[in-house]
Amino acid sequence: MTLAQDHLATIRKAIGGVLRPRGFRVASKRTWILGDDGSGWVVVAWQGDKWNTQQVAEASLEAAVWPAGTREHQSEVRGTDLPAHPWGGAPVEATGERVAGDRAADRFTVSADMSPEELAAESARARSYATALTEWADRMLDARSSAPLMRGGNAVAALMARHPSSPDLDPALDRLTARFQRDPRPIELAAIIRRWRAERGLPEVPLPPWSRYASRPYAVGRLPSPREELLAGIGGGVEFHHADGTVRPPRPEDLPDVADLARWREESRRAPLPDGVLTHLPEWLPYVDWLELPQPGPGPDPEPDPLPARRRWWRR
Known part of the structure; x- marks a missing residue:
């Protein structure tokens, strides 16, 4: 692992330090998950850029919210048991703009020669964004808030599951x-x-x-x-x-x-x-x-x- 990758690992650990106390469990080295079918799912993933080099590296914190009923709905449409995941096709996908009002808020860039103070500042920014992300995701689990962001039958499935009188x-x-x-x-x-x-x-x-x-x-x-x-x-x-x-x-x-x-x-x-x-x-x-x-x-x-x-x- 290069020094730049070491710095990304430091930031990833800082994010995990925010997520784990809030109930997220580690699904893999780069993925955290929270929830169940009754309350819905939040999946957070740390995604490195494919163009990373030994000197400069970048990663993003991606997340998806699956309000109750949406995972079952997509599984029915696809004819298979589809797990909650953070990638494309998820009912509600997090972006820096949606979570923090800043398109670049979910991206973190490091360099091999950055100072300890710069790394500490980037880690603090990551912790701040992770905190905002968990708060945003909690709101999005309520289909009455997230329905306008959902496409296809996801909004209907979520409202029928938890808010049939909406x-x-x-x-x-x-x-x-x-x-x-x-x-x-x-x-x-x-x-x-x-x-x-x-x-x-x-x-x-x-x-x-x-x-x-x-x-x-x-x-x-x-x-x-x-x-x-x-x-x-x-x-x-x-x-x-x-x-x-x-x-x-x-x-x-x-x-x-x-x-x-x-x-x-x-x-x-x-x-x-x-x-x-x-x-x-x-x-x-x-x-x-x-x-x-x-x-x-x-x-x-x-x-x-x-x-x-x-x-x-x-x-x-």
């Missing part, structure tokens, strides 16, 4: 439903949303039975429709994921031809859908990505689509 729950479920109707990914959410709406006594609404993955056509508008692209052997990575768990590649008859696309484009211009939960799913809704593609131009490159903004109402 006035924010049904609106959050409606927003999730509306997003899923327009972009049904992951398709595994279909059964969960349907169950949640039934439990909450909300009206049953139509949900897409399948979604497309890796489905952006590769010809970028140079062929007149997705069907022609598929018949030409383009876009072989396209998959249809169905709500019943089956996965298959599309068949030409599944995809719109030139006349269908023209009709759907005109229909989407004439009657854009409203925001919110839909009681009827238009036939053209699953093809909004293709409707947004540029049209084939007279030359080798396609002409740009003049109306991209009008077709983004489903993303509001």
